[in-house]
Amino acid sequence: MLVPTYDWQSFLGPYFKPLRGIKSLFHFRFVDGATVFARTTDGEELEYQLLKELSNPPPRQLPEPLSPPRLSPERSKYLFQNRRQFVREDCQDILCPAVPE
Secondary structure, three states: OOEEEEHHHEEEHOOOOOOOOOHHEEEEEEOOEEEEEEEOOOOEEEEEEOOOOOOOOOOOOOEEEEOOOOOOOHHOOOOOOOHHHHHHHHHHHHHHOOOOO
């Protein structure tokens, strides 16, 4: 199953400020879509305003999905010749397809 992947950083970058020091924060509480309350390791709750401009909210639709990069011909050949035998037969043409000569 392919899971769609999106470039959230580029899509949301014009609208939101980065949350600096996010690794030292926990227990996030979001209010009104723009304000975040987060606790530090010592229990202090801090408030962050994430929107750059309150009058310019982000769009409500999803960004365009990213396409995964294609395998190089060398990697495709390697998978076909060396790994295909270990893949279930019904998945071989998806994971290790024949390499055009």
